[in-house]
Amino acid sequence: MELFTEGEPLADPKAPDGPVEKRWETRRFEAKLVNPANRRKMTVIVVGTGLAGGSAAATLAEQGYRVRSYCYQDSPRRAHSIAAQGGINAAKNYRNDGDSVHRLFYDTVKGGDFRSRESNVHRLAEVSVNIIDQCVAQGVPFAREYGGLLDTRSFGGAQVQRTFYARGQTGQQLLLGAYQALERQIGLGNVEMHTRHEMLELVVVDGHARGIVVRDMVTGEISTEMADAVVLASGGYGNVFYLSTNAKGCNVTASWRAHRKGAYFANPCYTQIHPTCIPVSGDHQSKLTLMSESLRNDGRVWVPQHQDDDRAPRDIPEDERDYYLERIYPSFGNLVPRDIASRAAKNVCDEGRGVGPTKLGVYLDFADAIDRLGRKAIEAKYGNLFEMYERITGEDPYQVPMRIYPAVHYTMGGLWVDYDLQSTIPGLFVIGEANFSDHGANRLGASALMQGLADGYFVLPTTIAHYLASGPREKVDASHPAAVQARREVEDRIARLLAVDGDRTVDSFHRELGQIMWEHCGMERSEAGLRKAIDEIRALREQFWQRVRVPGDGEGLNQSLEKAGRVADFFELAELMCVDALHREESCGGHFRAEHQTPDGEAQRDDDRFAYVAAWEYTGTGEPAVLHKEDLTFEYVHPTQRSYK
Amino acid sequence: MNLTLRIWRQSGPQDKGRMVTYPVDDVSPDMSFLEMLDVLNERLILAGEEPVAFDHDCREGICGMCGLMINGDAHGPQRGTTACQLHMRQFKDGETIDIEPWRARAFPVIKDLVVNRNAFDKIIAAGGYITAPTGSAPEAHAAPVAKANADAAFESAACIGCGACVAACPNGSGMLFTAAKVTQLSLLPQGQPERYTRVIGMVDAHDEAGFGGCTNAGECTAVCPKGIPLNTIGRLNRDYLTATAKRGDTPGS
Numbered sequence: 001m002e003l004f005t006e007g008e009p010l011a012d013p014k015a016p017d018g019p020v021e022k023r024w025e026t027r028r029f030e031a032k033l034v035n036p037a038n039r040r041k042m043t044v045i046v047v048g049t050g051l052a053g054g055s056a057a058a059t060l061a062e063q064g065y066r067v068r069s070y071c072y073q074d075s076p077r078r079a080h081s082i083a084a085q086g087g088i089n090a091a092k093n094y095r096n097d098g099d100s101v102h103r104l105f106y107d108t109v110k111g112g113d114f115r116s117r118e119s120n121v122h123r124l125a126e127v128s129v130n131i132i133d134q135c136v137a138q139g140v141p142f143a144r145e146y147g148g149l150l151d152t153r154s155f156g157g158a159q160v161q162r163t164f165y166a167r168g169q170t171g172q173q174l175l176l177g178a179y180q181a182l183e184r185q186i187g188l189g190n191v192e193m194h195t196r197h198e199m200l201e202l203v204v205v206d207g208h209a210r211g212i213v214v215r216d217m218v219t220g221e222i223s224t225e226m227a228d229a230v231v232l233a234s235g236g237y238g239n240v241f242y243l244s245t246n247a248k249g250c251n252v253t254a255s256w257r258a259h260r261k262g263a264y265f266a267n268p269c270y271t272q273i274h275p276t277c278i279p280v281s282g283d284h285q286s287k288l289t290l291m292s293e294s295l296r297n298d299g300r301v302w303v304p305q306h307q308d309d310d311r312a313p314r315d316i317p318e319d320e321r322d323y324y325l326e327r328i329y330p331s332f333g334n335l336v337p338r339d340i341a342s343r344a345a346k347n348v349c350d351e352g353r354g355v356g357p358t359k360l361g362v363y364l365d366f367a368d369a370i371d372r373l374g375r376k377a378i379e380a381k382y383g384n385l386f387e388m389y390e391r392i393t394g395e396d397p398y399q400v401p402m403r404i405y406p407a408v409h410y411t412m413g414g415l416w417v418d419y420d421l422q423s424t425i426p427g428l429f430v431i432g433e434a435n436f437s438d439h440g441a442n443r444l445g446a447s448a449l450m451q452g453l454a455d456g457y458f459v460l461p462t463t464i465a466h467y468l469a470s471g472p473r474e475k476v477d478a479s480h481p482a483a484v485q486a487r488r489e490v491e492d493r494i495a496r497l498l499a500v501d502g503d504r505t506v507d508s509f510h511r512e513l514g515q516i517m518w519e520h521c522g523m524e525r526s527e528a529g530l531r532k533a534i535d536e537i538r539a540l541r542e543q544f545w546q547r548v549r550v551p552g553d554g555e556g557l558n559q560s561l562e563k564a565g566r567v568a569d570f571f572e573l574a575e576l577m578c579v580d581a582l583h584r585e586e587s588c589g590g591h592f593r594a595e596h597q598t599p600d601g602e603a604q605r606d607d608d609r610f611a612y613v614a615a616w617e618y619t620g621t622g623e624p625a626v627l628h629k630e631d632l633t634f635e636y637v638h639p640t641q642r643s644y645k
Numbered sequence: 646m647n648l649t650l651r652i653w654r655q656s657g658p659q660d661k662g663r664m665v666t667y668p669v670d671d672v673s674p675d676m677s678f679l680e681m682l683d684v685l686n687e688r689l690i691l692a693g694e695e696p697v698a699f700d701h702d703c704r705e706g707i708c709g710m711c712g713l714m715i716n717g718d719a720h721g722p723q724r725g726t727t728a729c730q731l732h733m734r735q736f737k738d739g740e741t742i743d744i745e746p747w748r749a750r751a752f753p754v755i756k757d758l759v760v761n762r763n764a765f766d767k768i769i770a771a772g773g774y775i776t777a778p779t780g781s782a783p784e785a786h787a788a789p790v791a792k793a794n795a796d797a798a799f800e801s802a803a804c805i806g807c808g809a810c811v812a813a814c815p816n817g818s819g820m821l822f823t824a825a826k827v828t829q830l831s832l833l834p835q836g837q838p839e840r841y842t843r844v845i846g847m848v849d850a851h852d853e854a855g856f857g858g859c860t861n862a863g864e865c866t867a868v869c870p871k872g873i874p875l876n877t878i879g880r881l882n883r884d885y886l887t888a889t890a891k892r893g894d895t896p897g898s
Contacts (some may be wrong), residue, residue: 148789
């Protein structure tokens with residue numbers, strides 16, 4: 001059977017033309033406005049309370065809309081943006097080191113391996129400066145210089161110092177800023193907050209997104225909430241791999257339910273594998289922990305020169321070590337971008353030179369830095385990270401080199417959106433990691449926080465007004481047949497999951513799915529491997545629906561039931577990821593196809609055939625998806641082979 | 646390692662609840678505490694029993710969702726560590742471990758080890774912010790902040806809102822949580838205009854939510870996984886005193 005069919009090409013109807021630096025201004029001016037008196041009559045649902053969702057909900061409420069916000073955690077402050085460590089990029093050029101909006105734009109398009117839209121990325125770079133102003137006004141305690149001004153650092157191989165940070169907890173501080181703005185609006189009665197609620201279906205009425213079906217995770221009650229527009233800010237889908245740096249609850253369900261209702265899913269195979277995570281320690285492993293990329297500023301990455309060298313790292317003499325990043329990439333050395341560092345680590349481990357009990361690890365060694373700068377200086381810079389490492393591994397990184405290995409960290413793919421961040425379903429907007437728009441095939445360090453807040457504080461509140469101004473739409477309530485149908489779908493699915501009563505746990509299926517994905521759709525993909533993965537995923541999905549055991553019932557708190565619904569959606573997404581990876585017969589950014597590499601093993605893009613966004617239309621579980629191509633054109637940043645040598 | 650767990654089981658808010666004993670064998674010292682509970686739950690599900698409900702999310706010590714009383718200590722025996730970052734090498738083979746939910750009037754139990762901490766959000770909604778609607782911000786460098794103040798504000802801002810302070814406090818007080826936010830915002834120039842209305846609003850919300858008063862027992866700071874110091878409460882008290890003195894001339898308070 002065919003794995004997919006090709007449909008009509010897709011164009012972004014909202015993309016303005018003209019000079020790239022004028023496009024956002026043009027769009028803002030052309031977008032319709034909603035009169036303040038009318039805003040009070042309009043309700044917007046926002047799903048997710050991370051940087052994108054939290055900032056959007058707060059801003060829309062400040063503007064006067066009625067907002068309903070939903071999160072699965074017990075408080076909006078816990079969304080996984082909170083765990084981002086490194087920083088947030090902004091083209092402030094406070095360092096006077098040659099940065100500018102244009103340079104941030106250029107770096108981001110190039111870093112994304114020429115698979116993102118120039119218009120969107122330029123807007124992101126423009127808005128970046130407003131984000132810093134906004135966060136400082138909220139009291140976000142960014143790192144500062146002795147003179148009282150903001151400190152910045154270089155990050156992820158950027159040649160300018162444009163990354164603002166708050167120790168290793170930048171995501172936490174930015175999220176708390178958005179959360180506090182949101183809580184203020186909750187206190188004022190402008191936002192109705194629903195914690196411990198999970199979106200399980202989208203309600204589409206006459207082709208427009210008009211509501212969602214949610215489950216109260218405490219009481220088990222299913223309810224249908226209607227609105228004038230729906231915003232998904234539900235994050236990425238890295239947990240399809242089971243092991244990732246995502247929080248345990250991160251899931252694709254909100255996005256996937258919208259996809260099944262008609263929203264196209266774009267570039268699902270673009271996955272970011274972060275090079276510096278603590279390696280897996282055993283079968284019990286439930287998640288992976290990131291060690292900030294900033295460690296690569298001072299740590300040196302190495303493995304033994306010879307296979308199966310079981311000596312302790314300090315017993316391996318200097319001339320029997322291979323500082324492979326410094327050797328292969330002399331100009332960037334240990335600071336090469338994430339995709340490149342990750343693949344290099346995989347290659348040396350595949351050669352049998354990996355370290356640690358599982359042999360899936362490489363050393364990140366601070367001995368030279370400690371000699372050069374002294375232990376105190378290293379402690380001041382990385383103390384909290386070193387402590388975290390020791391808590392998890394029981395090893396002291398001041399004495400023994402850290403062991404690191406790549407792990408799934410971020411997904412660049414997501415629901416397709418136009419320049420207004422609207423999906424292919426009118427009235428359904430998608431922001432933050434949940435959309436596909438700005439990072440192309442590889443995201444640069446410190447750009448996720450920038451994009452989440454750009455979307456939520458500045459872009460969406462402008463563009464959604466244009467949609468709402470075209471209303472008001474016919475009043476509909478939960479008794480509308482489409483809403484009743486959506487609710488029934490949710491109830492049926494829960495009943496089905498509970499009825500299987502098989503002999504395997506949800507986690508055992510999730511782990512197995514993750515292994516298939518990591519093996520065949522991880523750091524390196526091949527045609528044979530992807531075909532095998534698709535067969536295995538289908539077989540496992542069938543097993544899941546015959547053998548899963550979900551104890552308890554749908555009434556009240558049932559964490560197994562929550563997981564089961566999410567894993568069921570991951571099965572469907574996993575297949576689409578493999579199809580997307582299979583069809584993209586080139587290597588770009590985080591997508592590396594073994595068949596498509598340069599003679600020295602670097603990613604080989606094929607711009608003639610693949611300079612497009614792959615937007616997939618759902619046709620049914622296990623049915624061939626329909627591919628819609630949105631061509632990418634580059635007027636300002638000329639596609640070149642990325643080189644970090 | 647082989648362990649005996651005694652875990653609080655409570656089917657819902659109305660249930661009285663009780664401790665139930667579960668032997669768990671083959672625990673690896675490299676497991677995190679929550680991974681050890683995962684193993685128990687997998688076994689319970691296959692044995693036809695209901696798994697133990699517990700809150701968790703990021704499992705890297707920053708979201709604040711997990712919270713367990715382990716042998717009577719909030720987040721367990723290791724200082725400066727959330728339950729999710731606690732590893733089994735901190736325990737001995739053959740040990741008996743008691744696992745209970747946070748217990749406080751303001752945090753009612755939902756099920757087993759899961760409690761309702763919405764009261765913390767209410768405290769923030771009552772003033773734990775700086776009013777700065779999107780788009781209204783001046784240029785970021787318009788107001789420099791002395792590095793010492795910025796660093797001290799950060800120390801307080803590191804609070805993850807887990808609730809360990811409340812669980813450890815003999816009075817069930819949420820004063821360390823409240824004071825951490827008050828301290829952060831009152832150390833910054835941006836936080837000055839609302840400084841005194843904020844502290845009154847937050848303390849009132851704290852009291853209304855059913856938290857107890859602070860008697861300087863200091864248990865809160867001892868268990869705080871982020872090491873929020875006790876003197877933040879002193880700062881809160883000072884602001885609160887000033888605010889009550891000013892009450893007459895502060896509109897809206």
